[in-house]
Amino acid sequence: xxxxxxxxxxxxxxxxxxxxxxxxxxxxxxxxxxxxxxxxxxxxxxxxxxxxxxxxxxxxxxxxxxxxxxxxxxxxxxxxxxxxxxxxxxxxxxxxxxxxxxxxxxxxxxxxxxxxxxxxxxxxxxxxxxxxxxxxxxxxxxxxxxxxxxxxxxxxxxxxxxxxxxxxxxxxxxxxxxxxxxxxxxxxxxxxxxxxxxxxxxxxxxxxxxxxxxxxxxxxxxxxxxxxxxxxxxxxxxxxxxxxxxxxxxxxxxxxxxxxxxxxxxxxxxxxxxxxxxxxxxxxxxxxxxxxxxxxxxxxxxxxxxxxxxxxxxxxxxxxxxxxxxxxxxx
Numbered sequence: 001x002x003x004x005x006x007x008x009x010x011x012x013x014x015x016x017x018x019x020x021x022x023x024x025x026x027x028x029x030x031x032x033x034x035x036x037x038x039x040x041x042x043x044x045x046x047x048x049x050x051x052x053x054x055x056x057x058x059x060x061x062x063x064x065x066x067x068x069x070x071x072x073x074x075x076x077x078x079x080x081x082x083x084x085x086x087x088x089x090x091x092x093x094x095x096x097x098x099x100x101x102x103x104x105x106x107x108x109x110x111x112x113x114x115x116x117x118x119x120x121x122x123x124x125x126x127x128x129x130x131x132x133x134x135x136x137x138x139x140x141x142x143x144x145x146x147x148x149x150x151x152x153x154x155x156x157x158x159x160x161x162x163x164x165x166x167x168x169x170x171x172x173x174x175x176x177x178x179x180x181x182x183x184x185x186x187x188x189x190x191x192x193x194x195x196x197x198x199x200x201x202x203x204x205x206x207x208x209x210x211x212x213x214x215x216x217x218x219x220x221x222x223x224x225x226x227x228x229x230x231x232x233x234x235x236x237x238x239x240x241x242x243x244x245x246x247x248x249x250x251x252x253x254x255x256x257x258x259x260x261x262x263x264x265x266x267x268x269x270x271x272x273x274x275x276x277x278x279x280x281x282x283x284x285x286x287x288x289x290x291x292x293x294x295x296x297x298x299x300x301x302x303x304x305x306x307x308x309x310x311x312x313x314x315x316x317x318x319x320x321x322x323x324x325x326x327x328x329x330x331x
Contacts, residue, residue, distance in 0.1 A: 027165070031169075033106075050169065057165055074142065076143060080147075096133065109121065123170050164240065191268065218279070235267075278291060
């Protein structure tokens, strides 16, 4: 065991490696807590993939992590100065104090029984503690540091590689009941209204009573057909993972995540239209069972395919038409 530890610390300084192992322990506890919800709530069944995807992202970024650690320890390593340094120090203190308190509150809730607030507090506490912990554990430069702004600090660049592993647990944690209920009601109202307008525009007899659509062969409850929450949370996770693995700038990552949210709503709307049309033709009983489930899986599959198709667009790099060729005379 001592030999293995020496082998690891040869590439990773012991303080930073200790912080990584401590963070892994926090993640294991959070995963154990969230597994209760992954097991009983279909909307969060994708959570079983989160630990594996976090491990993959860290493994995929490991060469970049080692390079960032080396950059932190080199003479002349960039360090925030002035107001940027003050803000960074304030962030570390506030985040670690607040995150530690949240984690303790979540653990206290968990000691009694599983609860939405307890799981959310643990997930928030993990991200709030882990990122500043990695920041203060980064190696110091061997010589004098170079004063730079906040975003150019070598430690900030190192910690930015761990944002997805630290914060993705917020996506796999159930939302507070009030937020989840209001979001579900909002999405259901919009989906029901659009489905009703589409059928009415096509001249097909249909009546709307809240979230119930009255068809010639019976009524269909849109809440039963597709609440939208399951596709929303799963697509948000898929978009976050793809953005973390395949994109390298913040605006591209945010753009892909927003695209995932749009795809989730749009595909869920198509699903509702398909199920309503199927019930219109064959009766409400016809959409139960396999038809309903396969339509739900199709939403997730088509969303992932759509996001994969967007990745090449986000990775496009535009070259000026007047850019000189290699060896071309600049005079």
